[in-house]
Amino acid sequence: MADTNAVPSGEVDLPRIEAAVREILTAVGEDPDREGLLDTPARVARAYAETFVGLRQTPADVLDKTFDVEHEELILVRDIEVYSTCEHHLVPFHGVAHVGYIPSASGRVTGLSKLARLVDVYAKRPQVQERLTTQIADALVEHLDAQGVIVVIEAEHLCMSMRGIRKPGARTITSAVRGQLRNTATRAEAMSLLMGK
Numbered sequence: 133m134a135d136t137n138a139v140p141s142g143e144v145d146l147p148r149i150e151a152a153v154r155e156i157l158t159a160v161g162e163d164p165d166r167e168g169l170l171d172t173p174a175r176v177a178r179a180y181a182e183t184f185v186g187l188r189q190t191p192a193d194v195l196d197k198t199f200d201v202e203h204e205e206l207i208l209v210r211d212i213e214v215y216s217t218c219e220h221h222l223v224p225f226h227g228v229a230h231v232g233y234i235p236s237a238s239g240r241v242t243g244l245s246k247l248a249r250l251v252d253v254y255a256k257r258p259q260v261q262e263r264l265t266t267q268i269a270d271a272l273v274e275h276l277d278a279q280g281v282i283v284v285i286e287a288e289h290l291c292m293s294m295r296g297i298r299k300p301g302a303r304t305i306t307s308a309v310r311g312q313l314r315n316t317a318t319r320a321e322a323m324s325l326l327m328g329k
């Protein structure tokens with residue numbers, strides 16, 4: 133099975149994406165040489181480079197810089213906007229991520245913005261929501277030695293809204309809980325904080 137954590141080396145092959153987009157336009161019955169579409173393959177290539185930039189990033193890139201704070205309680209950033217791409221249909225899914233952790237016993241914490249950056253490292257790849265959730269949680273355990281982690285993602289998948297079953301508004305909720313946050317009381321406290329109750 134392919135290693136979904138693998139980081140490919142090298143740059144995005146823009147000319148190859150351009151050629152593929154020309155092919156797709158032709159295959160759906162369009163004329164890639166008509167004026168309105170002339171720049172489209174190059175635009176799509178640049179957009180894909182941005183959409184999948186996380187394939188060239190690692191969690192260490194954002195979590196290696198830490199500092200020590202005396203705080204062995206929950207740190208939670210709620211409502212981090214997420215745009216990712218469903219790996220089945222290559223259309224977006226979008227919503228919010230809530231990311232919380234209890235720092236290591238030595239109080240190793242990361243900057244709050246780094247939690248949002250970590251979400252993007254994994255969101256900017258072809259994804260399924262379950263794996264996105266799990267990867268964020270596991271990175272916090274691995275890189276911060278966090279004593280507990282909770283990640284909840286709520287998202288709408290455009291592959292379910294704009295096509296296929298066509299159910300706009302259906303939201304999928306996934307969670308990943310590690311370490312001390314598996315404890316019923318601690319987990320209930322975190323859940324009530326992240327639901328805003």
Ligand SMILES: Nc1nc2c(ncn2[C@@H]2O[C@H](COP(=O)(O)OP(=O)(O)OP(=O)(O)O)[C@@H](O)[C@H]2O)c(=O)[nH]1
Nearest residue numbers: 218219220221259260261262289291292295296297
């Ligand atoms: N578990 C999971 N499923 C997803 C995710 N994103 C999309 N899917 C689902 O992936 C499935 C792919 O199903 P297939 O039957 O292979 O493809 P399809 O014929 O296009 O399916 P429909 O979307 O039902 O039309 C669909 O049920 C999608 O709703 C995700 O993040 N997690």
Ligand SMILES: [Zn+2]
Nearest residue numbers: 218220221291
């Ligand atoms: Zn999909």
